[in-house]
Amino acid sequence: MIDWIAADWGTSHLRVWGMASDTVVHAAESGQGMSRLTRAEFEPALLALTSDWLPEDRITPVVACGMLGSQQGWVEAPYTTVPCVPLGNTLACAPTRDLRLSVHVVPGLKQLSPADVMRGEETQVAGFLARNPGWDGVICLPGTHSKWVHVSAGEVVSFQTFMTGEIFALLSEHSILRHSVSGWDEQGFVHGFDQGMERPERLLARLFSIRAETLLQGQDAAFARARLSGLLIGAELAASKPYWLGQRVAVIGAQTIAHPYATALARLSVPVGTYDATELTLAGLFAARAFLPQDQTPCAH
Amino acid sequence: MIDWIAADWGTSHLRVWGMASDTVVHAAESGQGMSRLTRAEFEPALLALTSDWLPEDRITPVVACGMLGSQQGWVEAPYTTVPCVPLGNTLACAPTRDLRLSVHVVPGLKQLSPADVMRGEETQVAGFLARNPGWDGVICLPGTHSKWVHVSAGEVVSFQTFMTGEIFALLSEHSILRHSVSGWDEQGFVHGFDQGMERPERLLARLFSIRAETLLQGQDAAFARARLSGLLIGAELAASKPYWLGQRVAVIGAQTIAHPYATALARLSVPVGTYDATELTLAGLFAARAFLPQDQTPCAH
Numbered sequence: 001m002i003d004w005i006a007a008d009w010g011t012s013h014l015r016v017w018g019m020a021s022d023t024v025v026h027a028a029e030s031g032q033g034m035s036r037l038t039r040a041e042f043e044p045a046l047l048a049l050t051s052d053w054l055p056e057d058r059i060t061p062v063v064a065c066g067m068l069g070s071q072q073g074w075v076e077a078p079y080t081t082v083p084c085v086p087l088g089n090t091l092a093c094a095p096t097r098d099l100r101l102s103v104h105v106v107p108g109l110k111q112l113s114p115a116d117v118m119r120g121e122e123t124q125v126a127g128f129l130a131r132n133p134g135w136d137g138v139i140c141l142p143g144t145h146s147k148w149v150h151v152s153a154g155e156v157v158s159f160q161t162f163m164t165g166e167i168f169a170l171l172s173e174h175s176i177l178r179h180s181v182s183g184w185d186e187q188g189f190v191h192g193f194d195q196g197m198e199r200p201e202r203l204l205a206r207l208f209s210i211r212a213e214t215l216l217q218g219q220d221a222a223f224a225r226a227r228l229s230g231l232l233i234g235a236e237l238a239a240s241k242p243y244w245l246g247q248r249v250a251v252i253g254a255q256t257i258a259h260p261y262a263t264a265l266a267r268l269s270v271p272v273g274t275y276d277a278t279e280l281t282l283a284g285l286f287a288a289r290a291f292l293p294q295d296q297t298p299c300a301h
Numbered sequence: 302m303i304d305w306i307a308a309d310w311g312t313s314h315l316r317v318w319g320m321a322s323d324t325v326v327h328a329a330e331s332g333q334g335m336s337r338l339t340r341a342e343f344e345p346a347l348l349a350l351t352s353d354w355l356p357e358d359r360i361t362p363v364v365a366c367g368m369l370g371s372q373q374g375w376v377e378a379p380y381t382t383v384p385c386v387p388l389g390n391t392l393a394c395a396p397t398r399d400l401r402l403s404v405h406v407v408p409g410l411k412q413l414s415p416a417d418v419m420r421g422e423e424t425q426v427a428g429f430l431a432r433n434p435g436w437d438g439v440i441c442l443p444g445t446h447s448k449w450v451h452v453s454a455g456e457v458v459s460f461q462t463f464m465t466g467e468i469f470a471l472l473s474e475h476s477i478l479r480h481s482v483s484g485w486d487e488q489g490f491v492h493g494f495d496q497g498m499e500r501p502e503r504l505l506a507r508l509f510s511i512r513a514e515t516l517l518q519g520q521d522a523a524f525a526r527a528r529l530s531g532l533l534i535g536a537e538l539a540a541s542k543p544y545w546l547g548q549r550v551a552v553i554g555a556q557t558i559a560h561p562y563a564t565a566l567a568r569l570s571v572p573v574g575t576y577d578a579t580e581l582t583l584a585g586l587f588a589a590r591a592f593l594p595q596d597q598t599p600c601a602h
Binding site: 110111112114115116117145160161162163164166167170171174175176200201202203204205207208209211212213215216217232235236238239240 | 411412413415416417418446461462463464465467468471472475476477501502503504505506508509510512513514516517518533536537539540541
């Protein structure tokens with residue numbers, strides 16, 4: 001029997017877990033991300049995955065993180081301003097009609113200068129700190145929008161976002177380079193990374209050479225795709241140097257995305273550990289349960 | 302009465318001019334770019350625009366530049382290797398069925414190291430040199446793929462391509478930034494350019510701040526869009542410094558795209574002139590007529 005539901009509701013995906021304390025009992029996901037839903041469509045999208053799990057005789061709390069808490073989401077969970085602990089003590093309550101659940105949303109974090117925002121990653125950071133109490137250092141969360149987060153004394157001190165993942169996707173799928181890239185060859189990654197890290201200011205010039213070397217030198221497509229990733233991650237690591245230099249780094253992500261970052265950081269002799277993102281999201285949402293209101297009534301419309 | 306046809310056949314567009322010597326008599330264009338056509342569809346696409354112009358009693362030569370000469374085009378016009386004059390003396394003949402025309406394609410240029418290629422811009426460079434004989438310096442051709450071309454003693458010495466225009470289009474129309482950018486505010490361009498030029502290695506970090514400043518500080522969309530352009534052009538100028546430093550620069554492009562480059566170069570105290578791309582394309586194709594074969598029979602299939 002589940003006693004709460006964990007939800008990670010991003011721009012493009014929804015993932016939910018039926019939980020008994022800290023144990024996963026059910027798991028489900030769908031493509032009903034925030035960007036595809038009007039406000040009224042969030043509750044049906046959630047129920048489509050979880051309705052069968054819900055006991056009829058009580059209210060099951062849902063603890064959710066991610067873009068559902070944005071202005072265009074289900075309910076706005078106003079940002080907490082860094083420096084601060086990754087989880088504030090106020091969850092935003094989303095309006096629901098079904099009497100079997102109440103939905104509570106973790107607020108994101110904002111930084112005033114340089115301006116920056118996150119929604120979802122704060123929960124992974126909280127999960128990491130719950131598992132590694134007293135840890136100081138830098139957390140790297142690669143993804144569509146990679147985040148570098150400086151953590152000290154249990155607080156997020158500062159953070160910075162890089163559009164590396166989104167740019168990689170746009171270039172490899174929608175630009176002229178799409179004709180030249182397919183697959184993955186680790187040697188290509190290392191080649192691109194060294195170029196990108198050494199001369200990041202030449203990024204815009206290097207990109208077209210991927211196309212030209214395919215045309216003129218028959219460059220292998222797997223080499224080319226990994227090289228593109230390496231060039232971009234090299235440029236990201238050059239720009240994020242103030243974050244990682246002299247620090248230990250925890251990379252949080254799925255294996256396919258964490259691996260190149262860990263490889264790159266190891267080449268720079270940065271002490272690095274990798275951690276599974278889903279596991280830490282669940283640990284963070286479990287920690288956020290502490291802030292559920294005592295009174296488990298659904299939120300009013 | 303026209304005596305030849307000029308054609309600029311790019312990836313996404315076809316533009317044709319019915320010419321009497323160096324005077325434009327007719328002009329037409331369509332969206333039948335190279336990327337949308339199979340080999341057999343080129344001739345119908347050309348005739349759809351020009352059939353009414355063609356005299357019935359003779360063969361009218363068509364001189365064409367651009368991506369129609371690529372491997373995936375109408376006929377491959379193999380690259381000439383730099384250093385070389387911008388127009389080689391061999392045009393590739395495209396196979397045609399209609400007995401009223403013969404089609405001749407200007408070859409592109411390639412550079413072996415660093416690997417680079419161009420198709421179409423060599424014709425603008427040739428047109429520029431035809432209009433400005435003896436000119437030495439650097440020609441900047443901004444566009445989807447900006448080219449920087451070092452010209453000396455009538456030859457293209459070297460060149461480099463930057464994907465600036467394509468990346469601007471992808472980011473402003475298809476990335477998360479699309480929600481934040483619309484219009485144009487010159488002050489935003491200057492702000493972004495100075496940031497991009499000063500710290501090009503931070504490009505990937507600056508991009509997301511455009512989104513964050515919209516969310517947190519209500520940044521104006523016209524300011525944001527021009528700032529994005531400025532950041533990218535700043536990074537391009539930082540990377541192309543070996544080209545423009547200590548040189549005079551001719552910017553060839555339509556007004557809307559040449560203007561920001563000219564503004565940027567002027568901020569760097571680089572002596573710069575701007576020139577109309579269409580006019581120079583026509584001048585270059587006119588120059589290429591010298592290499593038409595004496596025997597004006599259509600090419601065999």
